[in-house]
Amino acid sequence: MxxxxxxxxxxxxxxxxxxxxxxxxxxxxxxxxxxxxxxxxxxxxxxRPDSTLLPVDPLGRHRVRALSYAIAMDIHPTCNLGVVAHVMQQSSHPDAARAAWMRKFIGEGLTAFERLLDHPATGDFCHGDQPSMADLCLVPQIYNARRWNVDLSASPRTLEIADRAAALKPFANARPISPTKTT
Ligand SMILES: N[C@@H](CCC(=O)N[C@@H](CS)C(=O)NCC(=O)O)C(=O)O
Missing domain, CATH: 3.40.30.10 (Glutaredoxin)
Incomplete structure (x- = not known):
């Protein structure tokens, strides 16, 4: 719900x-x-072992986890509601501080992610040609990056993959109901 x-x-x-x-x-x-x-x-x-959320081979599982953690553990926590509200409280220009914070942490994180995708195992999706846990992490992060007008010009492959995944029905069904300008 x-x-x-x-x-x-x-x-x-x-x-x-x-x-x-x-x-x-x-x-x-x-x-x-x-x-x-x-x-x-x-x-x-x-x-649900028939899902493609994690590959079967250990190296593939490591790669999907590493890509997922790069977003869910390294980018996302810095941009969470409580964290950013605290950043705003510390500044006399809270809106500008929030925008700069988002652009820095999401932008830097996704630039590094683009480099991680420069790998022979990248396919139509982050790992191979089926969506995995990494794509599940990537799609909402790109959604958030766009909300905050983060410069994504250094991450073309990341964007292409995220948009391909976002167009799939299960991802579309999971989109936030009412996009609004808060964290
Ligand atoms: N590590 C947690 C993070 C969950 C999380 O931070 N969710 C955000 C929304 S994406 C939230 O509930 N934020 C509310 C808040 O910070 O008060 C997870 O992956 O489930």
């Missing part, structure tokens, strides 16, 4: 019962409430 971050719904009792961290996502599946996106995706990969 959708959780409205802008109205603070994720910090309300109902959502805290789903995830005591007060963060999204939380997934109710197989009779359990699961949190932490990467852990959720790994659970899905393990319990």
């Amino acid at each position: 959708p959780v409205d971050l802008l109205s603070g719904e994720h910090k309300q009792k109902d959502h805290l019962a789903r995830n005591p961290q007060g963060l999204v996502p939380a997934l109710s599946i197989d009779g359990h409430m699961l949190t932490q996106s990467l852990a959720i995706i790994e659970y899905l990969a393990e319990t």
Whole structure:
């Protein structure tokens, strides 16, 4: 079910019962409430082995995890709602501080990601020709980069792959309901 971050719904009792961290996502599946996106995706990969979320070979699994972590652990946490709200509080020009912060961390992170994609295993998607966990991490990060007008000119391959993935129905179904200008 959708959780409205802008109205603070994720910090309300109902959502805290789903995830005591007060963060999204939380997934109710197989009779359990699961949190932490990467852990959720790994659970899905393990319990739905026909999915292409993680490759079968150890080196491929490492690469998909490394690409995923580059976004979910290195870029995303610096641009989260609570972090950026704190940055804004420290500045006398909060909107400008937020925009500069987003451009720096998302821009630098995606420039490095483009270099990671310069690899023989990159295909139509981040790893090979099927969407994997890495594409699941990439699509929302590109969505966020565009919201903040991050200069993506150094990341053409990243953008091409993200747009290809975003056009697939499951990705389209997962788009945020109401894009708004907050973190
Ligand atoms: N490591 C967590 C991060 C979750 C997270 O930070 N989600 C964001 C939305 S993408 C959120 O709930 N932000 C609300 C806030 O920072 O208050 C995961 O991957 O699930």
